[in-house]
Amino acid sequence: MNSRPRPAPAPAPMPDAAGDEQASAQGPGAAAVPVPPAGMVEVHGVSKFFGDVVAVSDVTFAVRAGVTALLGPNGAGKSTLFRMMCGLTPPSRGTVRVLGADARRNRDVRGRIGLSPQQDALFDRLDALEFVTIAAATQGVADPEAAGRHALGIVELDPDDHRPVSGYSKGMRQRTKLAAALVHDPEVLILDEPLNGLDPVQRRRMIELLEDLGAQGRCVLVSSHVLEEVARLGSRILVIAQGRLVASGDYRELRELMDDRPHRISIEADRPRDLAAALVSSGTVVGVRIEGDVVVADTLQADRLGREVAPLAKDLGARLRQVIPLDEDLESVFRYLVERR
Amino acid sequence: MSTGPDTPATTEQRRRVGAVRATALCYRVLIRQIVSAGRLAALGALGAVMVIVGWVVGNSTNGGAPANAGALFDGASYADGFGLIVIVPIVSLVFAAASLGDVRDDGTLVYLWLRPMGRAPLVVAAAAAAVTVSLPLCVIPTTLGGWFATDFVAESGGVALGALAAAALGTVAYSCLFVLLGLLFRKAVLWGIAYVLLWEGLAVGLGDFAERLSLRGYARSLLSQIADVDLGFTTYGLVTSIIVLASVSVVSLALAAVRLSRLNVD
Secondary structure, three states: OOOOOOOOOOOOOOOOOOOOOEEEOOOOOOOOOOOOOOOOEEEEEEEEEEOOEEEEEEEEEEEOOEEEEEEOOOOOOHHHHHHHHOOOOOOOEEEEEEOOEOOOOOHHHHOOEEEEOOOOOOOOOOEHHHHHHHHHHHOOOOOHHHHHHHHHHHOOOOOOOOOEHHHOOHHHHHHHHHHHHHOOOOOEEEEOOOOOOOOHHHHHHHHHHHHHHHHOOOEEEEEEOOHHHHHHHOOEEEEEEOOEEEEEEEHHHHHHHHHOOOEEEEEEEOOHHHHHHHHHHHOOOOEEEEEOOEEEEEEOOHHHHHHHHHHHHHHHOOOEEEEEEOOOOHHHHHHHHHHOO | OOOOOOOOOOHHHOOOOOHHHHHHHHHHHHHHHHOOHHHHHHHHHHHHHHHHHHHHHHHHHOOOOOOHHHHHHHHHHHHHHHHHHHHHHHHHHHHHHHHHHHHHHHOOOHHHHOOOOOOHHHHHHHHHHHHHHHHHHHHHHHHHHHHHHOOOOOOHHHHHHHHHHHHHHHHHHHHHHHHHHHHHOOOHHHHHHHHHHHHHHHHHHHOHHHHHOOHHHHHHHHHHHHHOOOOOOOOOOHHHHHHHHHHHHHHHHHHHHHHHHHOOOO
16 A cells, blocks of 8 residues: 555546657546647547447557656557557557658558557577568668668677577567567657566666667657666656546656556454444545455555554454555556556 | 677668569568478378379389370370369469468568568459469479379370379469469368369350369360360360460469458458
């Protein structure tokens, strides 16, 4: 229970997703009026349906140069958004523009995008240099092998390692994908969960690299389902949940917003009914439910509850066995953001 | 990890990839992806069986004093019945459906799709890769099997030549068709087998119209015309057969290119 006590905030308008990014989020931090998008990547009123399944629902935002993170739980629609940006699948509604054009129709724009997809698959019979060299050649780079060696050097892979990439670890495959995405010096980099499979040192270096690329004026879009990972990636965040853009802004603002949500705490103790009544009387909880020996309490003041529950139990002569927050995971944060819409 | 000051691939150096270069690059990747020891062994063994059985057929039915016409008929029938019905479509199916179907299924198609290239070079490369691998696996057993089944009687060279031409053009046409199939269906090999067995194998026996819509009918006509053997089915002219097989190839690739441009790529 590490949340700061704070009354539940009314949905406050969140600033544009930090500085040069404009977003129309329908969530708690949403700007009241959608801002017309203008940026290197523009997503306007985009929805994507797969049969009856709504993968992305009416999302609007624009992203300019620098690093921007798409944060959301698995299945939130991040990869589908990325696929639409790259033209790999068309939106069911709305428009997606990268550098002012539809990548599905405009082949020149395809050459200005670097994509590291989420899936692990590579051309497994090739070694890393062959894979990245082919990527360079198919992107029209003048000296593909030199570009391939350079890109592998950037991600700290040995270009003279002639093992097929099928023998690579997940982290090495991840870096090979990144090298292939970087090899033609794209203006827009779209990286789907690029930190998956990397060890902490590689993760730190990758983050430095992405920041470096963003600082050079490239538009770097990175997806992740890990909040703390995103915190280190950069300040601009778009939160996607259940196919919707539910919040946008910088990390600090989002963190505060998330900390303000109601918390659900499981308290295991003797005499749960007496303890529940005492908690309600003390005003630290807004609702309680008793499940056997467990009191499930909803509170807006998690820290206060944490401080007061032990003295209350002691006063009642009840033995306190366990106090566990039930909704500290990111999924519950996203759920909260969605439910608040 | 640092991008460093000197990036070889600068924006100025980038250019569109021409069709020929794009085809060559995609071919280089795809041919390595579709060839596997298991596929080569299984389909090579199938071809070996055809050659061996052809040799047995030639020795058993034409042993002693073979009737020349009968031996030629046996050889051509065998090249048709095993080579053109089984070997050519099945081998072509396995490699052609895999050429884009496999990369689509495993998610690597994106590495060829999201490029400043047209779609036609990719499908042409896929067909070329499939034909490169399938051609020897189809032509050699069909030609040798048919030839051996004639027991090398006079003019048996015509059967061998007819089998070679029919197998070669049949392989190209089937490969192009199955590249398209690989983009239309997820489990293209199963659909392809169903097509080969139900349409090419059975439905063509339903009548002249059905046979006109079968690739096998035109490949068999090539064999029949070149070998100068009446196989007892509707026979189309040599030029007609070549034009139809070539047209099927071109139209299939054109449709595959359109399909690829509209595909949802994973």
